[in-house]
Amino acid sequence: MTTTLLPAPSAALPPPASPRGRGWGERLSAYAYIAPFFVLFAVFGLFPFAFTFYVALFDWNPIGDQVFIGVDNFTRMFADPRFWNAAGNTVSIWALSTVPQLLLALVLAHVLNHARLRAALFFRMSVLVPYITSVAATAVVFAQLFDRDYGLLNWLLGLVGVEPIDFVQSTWGSHVLIATMVTWRWFGYTTLLYLASLQAVPRSVFEAAAIDGAGPWQLFRHITVPALRPVIIFTVVTSTIGGLQIFTEPLLIATGAPLTCGAVRQCQTLTLFLYEQGFGQFEFGYGSAIGVALFVMVVAIAAVNYLLSTRIKADR
C-alpha cells in the first residue's frame, strides 16, 4: 500500500507535442487547473503547519499580548504531569484499539475472500456501516451502552453476578470504552482495505495450496498474512496517526468534565489536552507546543514504518 501511494511519474508520458500555438494555452490551462489545490494547501495546510512552530515560541493569548519566550513552552511541557498523563492515555487507548482492530480485520478479510461466499455484498456493506456513523453518534450510543446504571452491558454483566462497572470514571474502564468505539468504527473499513489487497492474490495460489492439503489455518498463516504485510504496516501507521488525534470520544463520554475527560484526567488524550490548553485556557503558545510534540511523534512513527518496510523488502 505504501508503495502504491507513491507516484509513477513516467507512467503517463505526455502526449506528443501539440501543434504550434496550442502549447501556451494548454500550459496556462494546466497551471490554472492545479492552482486551486496549491493555493488552498498553502493557505490552510502548509502555512498553519509552519506557523505552529512559531506560535509555540510565544506566550500567546488570543485576546491579550504575544510575548516571545523561546523554548519555555517546551520546558514547561516536559515538566507538566498533565502532558505525560495525556501521552500515556493516548498510547494506552491506541494499543487497546489498534491490536484487536487489525486482528479482527485480518480474520474477516480472510473469510470474506472466499470465492463462494453467499451474501458477500451484504457482509461487506454491513462492516462499513460503522464508518458512515459519526464519531459523535458513536460516542453517545456507546456511552449509553456502557453506562453504570442504565447500560445494557452492565445489565448483562449483572445477570452473571458482576457488580456494575463505572467505565467512565475509572482509568482502564474509560480506555476500554474509547478503544471499543474506535475499534467498532474502523475494523470494517480496515477489513475492506485488507480484502482489496487479498484480491490481488491469484485464486490459483490458494487452490494449489489447498490441493497440496493445506487447511484453513495454513492458508491464513502462509498465504493471507504474508500477502497482506505491506497493507498491515500501512494501516498500523494510519491507525497510529489517527490514534494520536483521538478527540471526540473522550470529549463526549465524560459529560461532567468534558475538556479533561473526567475529574482526574483519566481519559484525556493529547489532542484533547491541546484543545483544553488552546481553546479552554486560551494558551495558544502552549497548545501549539503540544501540537509540535504530536508532530514529532508522527514523524517518529513514520520513520519506524520506513525502517520496517525496507527490512521486509530486504527479507524477500
Place this chain on the structure above:
Amino acid sequence: MTSTAPRRRHLGRVRWWTYLLLGLAAAICLFPLYWMFIVATTDTATATKMPPEVVPGGNFFHLAGLVLETVPFVQALLNSLFVATAIGVGQAVLCALAGFAFAKLRFPGRNTLFLIVVLTMTVPTQLSVIPQYLIMSELGWVDTLQALIVPGLASAFGIFWMRQHISATISDELLQAARIDGAGTWQVFWRIAFPIVRPAAFVLGLFGFVTAWNDFLWPFIVLKSPERYTAQIAIKALQNSYDVDLGLAMSGSFLATIPLVVLFVLVGRRMVAGILDGAFKG
C-alpha cells in the same frame, strides 16, 4: 464474486463457522444503530428499565420535538447537508480537473509538482488547529460555514486517485481527436474526460461528503452560534442537557445518522467497490 478457475472441493465449501463469524460481525456493526433507534423512541423511564426494551417505543416525535426545542436541529441538518455537499462536489470537480492536468496535459514542472502533491499527504495538518483558527480570525471567517468548506476542498489523495483513473481509462488518441476537431482544453476536459471518469469522481465525492458530514474537531472549534452548528456539534449541545432526558442526545444522534444510512443504502455498494478498487485513505 465468482471464480473463473476450476472449482476444487477443498475450497468450494464455505464452512458454517464462516457464516457464524460474519453474521456476528454484521450484528456487532448494526446493533448500535438499532439501539440508537430504540433509545431515541422511548422515554427516560422506559429507556432505563431493566431488562431493556427491544422494540421501539412511540415516543419518537415527542423526543424529536424536545431536540428541536433545545437546539435548532433542522438548521443543523441543513448546515451539514450544505457543507458536506459543497465539499463532496468541490473535491470531485477540483480533483478531476487537477488529475486531468497531471495525467494528460504537458507543462514544465509537471512531475515535480505532482510529487509535491503526493508529499503534502504526509503533512499532518490537523495538528495545526491553533494557527488555522488564527487564520480564520484574520479572514473574519470564524463562525461561518465557509471556514469548513474552503479548507475541505483540497485533497491531495483525490488528485492522486483521479490522475490514476484518467491515465488508465482515457486514451491520448481520443483527446487528440477531440483537439483536432477544434476543442479547447477546457472543452476536452468537461465534454470528454470528465464524463468518462465521473463514476470515480462520484465515489471520491461520496467519501468527501461522508467525512465532512461526520467531522467534529474543526467545526467544534470554529462554529460559535447555535444557528451555524452542524449536526455533530448539535449532538454535543444536546448532551449538555443530558440529565434533562436520557434520550435527547440519542435522538439527535439518530436524526444525524439517518440521512447517511439512507445514502448508504442507496450508494453504499459503490463505496465498498471504491475501497476494494483503490484502497481509500481514511
